[in-house]
Each structure stands twice: as C-alpha cells, then as structure tokens.
Amino acid sequence: MDRxxxxxxxxxxxxxxxxxxxxxxxxxxxxxxxxxxxxxxxxCNYEARLFGVRSAVAMASARRLCPxxxxxxxxxxxxxxxxxxxxxxxxxxSPVVERIGLDEAFLDIGGATRLFGAPIEIAxxxxxxxxxxxxxxxxxxxGRSKMIAKLASKAAKPHxxxxxxxxxDGVLVVEDSSERSFxxxxxxxxxxGVGAVTRKRLSELGVKTVGDLAQIPEAILIxxxxxxxxxxxxxxxxxxxxxxxxxxxxxxSIGREVTFAQDSCDIEYLKQRLNVLSAGVSSQLREAGxxxxxxSVKVRLADLTFQTRSFTLSTSLDTGPAISAVAQALLDSLPxxxxxxxxxxxxxxxSDVERAEQLSLLSMLHDDGVRKVDSSEGEDLQEQAAVLEDxxxxxxxxxxxxxxxxxxxxxxxxxxxxxxxxxxxxxxxxPWGPSGQxxxx
Amino acid sequence: xxxxxxxxxxVEALSVSGRAVxxxxxxxxxxxxxxxxxxxxxxxVTGTDLDLTIQVTTEVIGVEDGSCVVPAKVAADVVRSLEPxxxxxxxxxxxxxxxxARNNTTLRSFPxxxxxxxxxxxxxxxxxxxxxxxxxxxxxxxxxxxxxxRPLLTGILLTEExxxxxxxxxxxYRLAMRDLLETTGSAITSDILVPARALAxxxxxxxxxxxxxxxxxxxxxxxxxxKYGGLRISTRLLEGKYPDYRQLIxxxxxxxxxxxxxxxxxxxxxxxxxxxxxxxPVRLSxxxxxxxxxxVSQEIGDSNETVDGDFSGDEITVxxxxxxxxxxxxxxxxxxxxxxxxxxxxxxxxxxxxxxxxRYLLMPVRVS
Numbered sequence: 001m002d003r004x005x006x007x008x009x010x011x012x013x014x015x016x017x018x019x020x021x022x023x024x025x026x027x028x029x030x031x032x033x034x035x036x037x038x039x040x041x042x043x044c045n046y047e048a049r050l051f052g053v054r055s056a057v058a059m060a061s062a063r064r065l066c067p068x069x070x071x072x073x074x075x076x077x078x079x080x081x082x083x084x085x086x087x088x089x090x091x092x093x094s095p096v097v098e099r100i101g102l103d104e105a106f107l108d109i110g111g112a113t114r115l116f117g118a119p120i121e122i123a124x125x126x127x128x129x130x131x132x133x134x135x136x137x138x139x140x141x142x143g144r145s146k147m148i149a150k151l152a153s154k155a156a157k158p159h160x161x162x163x164x165x166x167x168x169d170g171v172l173v174v175e176d177s178s179e180r181s182f183x184x185x186x187x188x189x190x191x192x193g194v195g196a197v198t199r200k201r202l203s204e205l206g207v208k209t210v211g212d213l214a215q216i217p218e219a220i221l222i223x224x225x226x227x228x229x230x231x232x233x234x235x236x237x238x239x240x241x242x243x244x245x246x247x248x249x250x251x252x253s254i255g256r257e258v259t260f261a262q263d264s265c266d267i268e269y270l271k272q273r274l275n276v277l278s279a280g281v282s283s284q285l286r287e288a289g290x291x292x293x294x295x296s297v298k299v300r301l302a303d304l305t306f307q308t309r310s311f312t313l314s315t316s317l318d319t320g321p322a323i324s325a326v327a328q329a330l331l332d333s334l335p336x337x338x339x340x341x342x343x344x345x346x347x348x349x350x351s352d353v354e355r356a357e358q359l360s361l362l363s364m365l366h367d368d369g370v371r372k373v374d375s376s377e378g379e380d381l382q383e384q385a386a387v388l389e390d391x392x393x394x395x396x397x398x399x400x401x402x403x404x405x406x407x408x409x410x411x412x413x414x415x416x417x418x419x420x421x422x423x424x425x426x427x428x429x430x431p432w433g434p435s436g437q438x439x440x441x
Numbered sequence: 442x443x444x445x446x447x448x449x450x451x452v453e454a455l456s457v458s459g460r461a462v463x464x465x466x467x468x469x470x471x472x473x474x475x476x477x478x479x480x481x482x483x484x485x486v487t488g489t490d491l492d493l494t495i496q497v498t499t500e501v502i503g504v505e506d507g508s509c510v511v512p513a514k515v516a517a518d519v520v521r522s523l524e525p526x527x528x529x530x531x532x533x534x535x536x537x538x539x540x541x542a543r544n545n546t547t548l549r550s551f552p553x554x555x556x557x558x559x560x561x562x563x564x565x566x567x568x569x570x571x572x573x574x575x576x577x578x579x580x581x582x583x584x585x586x587x588x589x590x591r592p593l594l595t596g597i598l599l600t601e602e603x604x605x606x607x608x609x610x611x612x613x614y615r616l617a618m619r620d621l622l623e624t625t626g627s628a629i630t631s632d633i634l635v636p637a638r639a640l641a642x643x644x645x646x647x648x649x650x651x652x653x654x655x656x657x658x659x660x661x662x663x664x665x666x667x668k669y670g671g672l673r674i675s676t677r678l679l680e681g682k683y684p685d686y687r688q689l690i691x692x693x694x695x696x697x698x699x700x701x702x703x704x705x706x707x708x709x710x711x712x713x714x715x716x717x718x719x720x721x722p723v724r725l726s727x728x729x730x731x732x733x734x735x736x737v738s739q740e741i742g743d744s745n746e747t748v749d750g751d752f753s754g755d756e757i758t759v760x761x762x763x764x765x766x767x768x769x770x771x772x773x774x775x776x777x778x779x780x781x782x783x784x785x786x787x788x789x790x791x792x793x794x795x796x797x798x799x800r801y802l803l804m805p806v807r808v809s
Binding site for chain 2 (some may be wrong): 356357358359360361362363364365
C-alpha cells in the first residue's frame with residue numbers, strides 16, 4: 001500500500017520566533033545568529049532575504065548586504081521551547097513523528113487519514129493550529145514519500161520575486177497522479193544529494209530539471225556518477241524514495257560547545273570554560289533524570305580540523321565538577337598548543353536503564369582500532385571522578401532546588417564564574433558562533 | 442486454454458508459485474500475476490519478481506492447450522474458497538473464468554506476451570538429498586540477516602567442506618552452519634551465495650518437507666535453480682565476498698555445559714516472557730550441576746529458572762539475546778545440547794551431543 005507522508009517546515013523559524021516575541025520587529029529585516037566577528041547567520045526573515053541574506057553566510061557579509069537589519073543573538077533555549085510545543089502538537093496528528101532539527105518534521109499519516117480525513121484536510125488543519133497555538137507560519141507538504149513531501153512543502157513556501165515576497169500556498173498535497181507534473185519542472189538542485197558538483201555535471205548532460213533527469217536512462221547515470229549515486233539519482237527523478245519515517249527517540253548524548261572569538265591556547269582559561277560547559281551539561285542531564293558514563297571533549301584546531309577524545313567510566317556522572325575533571329584530563333591529551341577555536345564537552349552512555357549491547361561476531365574479523373587511555377592513568381581518573389561525584393551529589397540537589405525557584409544564574413560554582421558573573425542559562429545558547437559580548441572576546 | 446482440476450492441487454500450484462510474486466508493484470502490472478500453461482494433462486504455473494521465480498507443475502485434466510496470466514493473489518483466494526471438488530478454469534483473450542459447483546467467477550487477465558520468459562536452468566552441478574537439505578535449511582535460514590542494508594548477509598552460503606556441501610548463514614550476531622552428507626554430483630567448486638528468501642521457499646514447499654528423493658541443483662554464473670518433483674525455484678545469486686567465517690570458529694573451549702534439549706528450550710521460553718524487547722538479555726550462570734537462567738526487566742519484573750546438567754570448566758556468567766539462543770537450541774537435532782563458552786566477550790557455540798554436522802556460533806550481549 002502506498003504511504004502518506006507529511007512534511008512540516010517552519011518558515012524562517014528562529015527569525016519568526018524573534019518577531020513573535022518582539023512584535024515591533026514585524027516587517028523589519030531580522031537576522032539571527034552569532035553577532036560577533038566570526039558568527040554565522042542561523043536564520044533570517046523574508047524581509048532580510050530580499051537583500052540577499054541567507055542562512056549559513058558569515059554575519060559580516062550579512063551586515064554588508066543589509067546594514068539596516070536588526071541583528072539578534074540567537075536564543076537557542078527559546079527555540080527549543082517553541083520546538084517542543086510544535087512536537088507536542090505534531091504527535092496529536094500521528095504517533096510517528098520524525099524530527100529534523102528544531103523546525104522540521106516528517107509525519108507518517110497513513111493511519112491518521114482514517115481518523116482525521118483526507119490528507120489535504122489534515123495538512124490544512126495542522127497549518128492552522130500551528131498558527132493559532134504557536135503564532136508561527138509553517139509550510140506543509142504531503143506525498144507518498146519523504147522526498148515528495150519535502151519538495152511539496154518547499155514549493156508551498158513563500159518565495160522571493162522581483163516585486164517582493166510572494167505568499168506561498170502554505171499547503172501542497174501531491175497526489176500520485178500529479179506527481180510527474182509536479183516533479184518535472186523542479187530544478188534538479190532541489191533533489192537530495194544534488195550539490196554543486198552533481199548539478200554542474202548534470203548541466204553538462206543538458207539536465208536542468210527533474211523532468212530532464214527522469215529522461216536519462218539509469219545506465220548512463222550509473223556510468224556518469226557510479227552505481228550507488230547514479231541509482232539514487234534515477235530513483236529520485238522517478239519520485240521513488242522508500243525511506244521510512246522513523247519516530248524520534250530521546251537523545252543519545254547531551255553536550256555543549258563554545259566557539260571563541262579569538263583562538264585560545266591559554267590552558268587555564270580553557271579549563272575554566274570546561275567548568276562552565278560541564279556545569280551546563282550536568283544540569284541538563286539532571287533535568288532529564290540521566291547520568292552518563294562516557295565523557296568526550298571536542299576541539300577545533302586553528303587549521304579547522306576537529307579532534308575528539310573520549311573516556312568511559314565504570315560509574316556514571318551527573319555533577320559538573322566530576323564531568324569537568326574528566327574533560328580536563330582529556331583536554332591535556334589534545335594537541336592544543338597552537339590554539340583552538342572551538343571547545344565542546346559531551347556525555348553519553350546514559351544509565352537510566354541497564355545497557356545491553358549485542359556484540360558482533362563479524363567485527364572480530366577486523367582490527368578494533370579504538371585508542372585506549374593508558375590503563376593506570378585511566379584508573380586514577382576514574383577514582384578522581386568518583387570522589388568528586390560523591391562529594392557534589394548532595395550539593396547539586398540543593399543547587400537545583402535554588403535554581404528552580406530563583407533561576408539558573410542565582411547560584412553556581414565559583415569555578416564557572418566569568419568576568420560577567422555566572423552563565424545566565426543552562427542551555428547552550430549560541431551553536432552558530434560567538435556573540436559580540438562573549439566574555440572571551 | 443481450458444482445464445479441470447481438483448481444487449486442492451490447483452490451490453497449491455497457485456499459492457506456491459504466487460509466493461514469488463512481489464508485494465511491491467514497482468514493476469509492470471503483469472508481474473502481479475502468475476502464468477498458467479497447459480499442455481496435455483500437465484499444468485505449469487509460474488510466478489516471478491524477476492529475482493526469484495517459482496514454477497509448479499501439476500497434473501490436471503487438460504481440455505484445451507494454451508496459456509494465460511491471472512492475478513496471483515485473487516485467483517488463489519478464489520480457488521481456495523471454493524467447495525472441495527472439481528474446478529474448471531477457462532480463458533478467453535482477456536479474461537479467465539473459474540467455475541465450481543454453482544459459483545462462477547470471471548477475472549481480468551494480463552496479456553501473456555508481457556510475462557517475462559523463464560530461461561533455461563544452467564548446468565547441473567549437484568544432487569542433494571531432499572530430507573537433509575530441508576532439515577539443514579530449517580537449521581540455518583533463521584540466522585541469515587533480513588537487513589537489506591547488508592545484502593551479502595541476507596544470503597545463505599553454499600560452500601565446500603571436506604568434499605561435502607556446507608550451508609552457512611549469519612546476521613553478524615550469530616552464525617549457523619550445517620554440513621550436508623550424502624551429496625552426489627560434482628562438488629561445489631566455488632562458493633555460491635543464494636538469497637535466503639529463495640531457500641526459505643524451497644524449505645517450506647510442501648513437497649520437500651521431509652520427503653525422500655533428491656533435489657537437483659543447476660547453476661550458471663548468475664543464477665541457481667533447484668528442481669524437486671514438480672517444483673522449480675530459480676533465483677539470482679548474490680554477488681560479493683562472504684565474510685571469512687572459518688576464522689571465527691574457536692579451536693577449543695575451556696567451559697562446556699551439557700543439557701537436555703527440551704528442558705533447556707522450555708525453560709528459555711518461560712524466562713523470555715519477561716524480556717521487554719530484543720535488548721533484554723538472558724543471563725546464563727554456568728556452574729557444576731547445571732545452569733541458572735535469569736531475565737530481569739526493570740518495568741516488568743524478573744524470571745529465574747535452573748536447568749540441571751553437566752558442566753566442566755570455571756564458573757562463568759554470559760548473557761545472550763534470548764531469541765537468538767532459542768533459535769540455536771531449537772535447531773539442534775539431538776536430545777542433548779552442548780553449550781561451549783570462553784568468556785562473556787567471546788562467541789559461544791551451541792551444538793548437539795550426538796551429531797557434529799550442525800554448529801551455531803552466538804555472540805554474547807555485553808551488560809553494563
């Protein structure tokens with residue numbers, strides 16, 4: 001039986017949330033992201049897009065393109081909050097909701113059509129309730145595959161024309177019978193896995209639209225792009241995409257990272273940042289009722305490469321000082337003398353349930369290339385973390401109670417103090433880069 | 442084309458060949474049908490999804506030679522639902538009429554010319570005794586992977602071992618192998634990797650279920666064909682290098698546990714009831730005098746049972762996926778089962794005490 005899949009995509013999500021919270025921004029170009037020197041644009045509204053601003057461009061070029069825009073430091077925690085409400089709303093339509101980032105989701109509504117009527121009605125009603133309950137616009141696409149649904153929501157979005165922003169349909173249902181006429185005129189770059197390189201080679205073959213691509217025999221595509229990519233292109237051009245909607249699960253890891261306005265190799269400063277990051281991670285762990293037995297530290301070096309070190313303990317941790325102790329030991333083993341531009345701490349292997357891992361027979365055929373921390377060093381670290389964890393366990397309970405009443409910045413460890421006082425929130429607030437006020441600036 | 446047949450033999454021909462018909466209708470519509478060909482008193486029914494082809498030849502009362510393509514599922518359902526007795530089947534250019542007693546059903550048929558031609562089988566390479574092939578397939582097919590992301594592991598390997606044929610299947614968590622004795626014909630010169638789905642059809646075909654006689658095996662470079670009585674199954678072979686499974690088989694084990702098969706199996710099935718899902722393991726604490734089985738599920742509760750037996754070695758506790766372990770024990774053809782284990786991170790072996798033609802390697806579950 002053919003599936004019915006719905007894709008919902010919030011319109012200019014972060015920027016729209018900012019406008020929602022500050023109604024005077026309505027109609028003004030709004031750019032959200034890291035407002036510091038190295039920040040990037042995370043989101044911008046359609047007014048800003050008219051000036052050529054796009055997400056993922058450097059904040060500096062956005063300022064050049066649209067000097068009159070309002071530039072806002074992203075408030076990640078606020079977006080997470082709105083996204084959670086969206087997710088809640090979506091699960092009332094179908095139990096099978098696959099979240100993609102904060103602002104997109106796929107829903108399998110095969111079962112919902114019996115309860116709630118035709119796909120077009122479900123889609124229209126969903127769009128209406130998102131507007132009513134969240135005050136935000138979204139675009140909804142429906143088709144028999146994830147690919148068609150996603151293309152449909154994209155086609156339903158507001159678009160830029162020479163006259164300005166043109167309101168989209170908001171909802172587009174692509175019936176099986178009209179799939180071909182929907183796909184044919186779309187530019188090939190809309191398809192998954194068609195990036196700049198593939199697009200260039202396709203254009204050399206005279207392929208501009210999906211319809212053009214569908215005319216090319218699969219054998220030629222395989223010859224041109226190799227068997228896996230070629231087959232993939234052939235299937236997509238025919239609208240075939242069997243990938244299932246996989247219901248989202250609770251997180252497998254919780255982490256936090258910070259990008260510095262200037263590369264840093266100051267070990268004391270970096271260790272202090274680890275304290276701050278670990279405090280944030282630990283409080284999120286406790287909020288979720290989890291504790292973790294694996295700690296990882298990630299750095300981005302001056303040459304832009306990433307390096308990661310991890311350590312697995314035989315016990316599990318949920319206090320900041322214990323997590324930070326492990327993170328600091330890991331940092332010592334990283335080549336940071338030439339400075340790093342990004343530092344991150346993450347935790348995994350949550351112990352809310354007993355972990356059972358089915359071992360693989362065939363992996364015994366290959367060399368297991370996992371680098372192990374020197375065992376005596378490892379034992380010391382294990383011991384140190386366990387002592388800290390024991391010592392802080394009662395204190396963090398009191399800290400959590402105070403924070404629940406007076407807010408996150410009411411209390412904290414002196415080791416997490418910055419020049420600007422205690423970090424203001426437990427959430428990682430700027431995954432897209434530093435703000436102009438970053439204390440490290 | 443026109444024929445008369447007993448309902449039951451017609452149902453069998455339609456439903457067995459219909460199992461090759463794909464549920465996906467990506468291809469042309471004609472592939473949702475089965476081809477019926479009558480010549481004299483012989484009816485051949487063919488179903489295919491282009492990878493797998495199943496053909497059943499059965500005896501009927503032929504009235505008029507000819508052929509037609511009928512929709513596989515609905516035709517089988519209609520004939521199956523008729524009262525027992527004689528069924529008449531006759532075709533016009535684009536319909537087929539099924540009549541029995543006072544029922545009369547007319548189905549639209551597909552154009553015969555559009556049905557893909559079934560090729561000749563390759564060269565004959567082997568005769569396999571039907572009984573031990575069917576038995577061996579029952580023992581190994583469950584260990585094959587059903588994950589299309591790892592296509593090689595969805596196959597069953599036919600390989601040569603000491604001049605006999607060995608069947609091997611693994612989904613990377615367990616590996617089952619069975620040696621088929623008394624095979625005749627030229628031996629297998631290079632490994633053949635057959636989709637497990639095709640062999641499962643061969644195993645479940647009623648005519649091979651423990652029957653006597655031999656299954657003839659034909660093979661070309663890309664296809665293998667099995668013929669047994671009126672049944673012919675052809676499938677495209679899987680291509681690629683199968684994992685070097687021989688490296689995985691330990692030479693010897695320090696710990697060996699002997700248990701009665703039935704008591705172990707029923708105890709495992711009882712404790713498994715408490716497993717929340719596939720991630721809940723069963724712990725086996727092996728000690729002199731037998732083994733303690735234990736399943737603990739946080740939300741549900743726990744279940745423990747002791748099975749008496751003989752143990753030699755050091756006391757050891759190993760955890761397994763209960764369903765995988767049950768598959769392995771169930772496949773043993775012997776009253777006494779031997780479980781051999783090294784430690785909680787190494788593969789264990791399950792085999793029968795009286796026969797050494799079957800072995801099941803199972804990787805433990807690591808609990809932390």
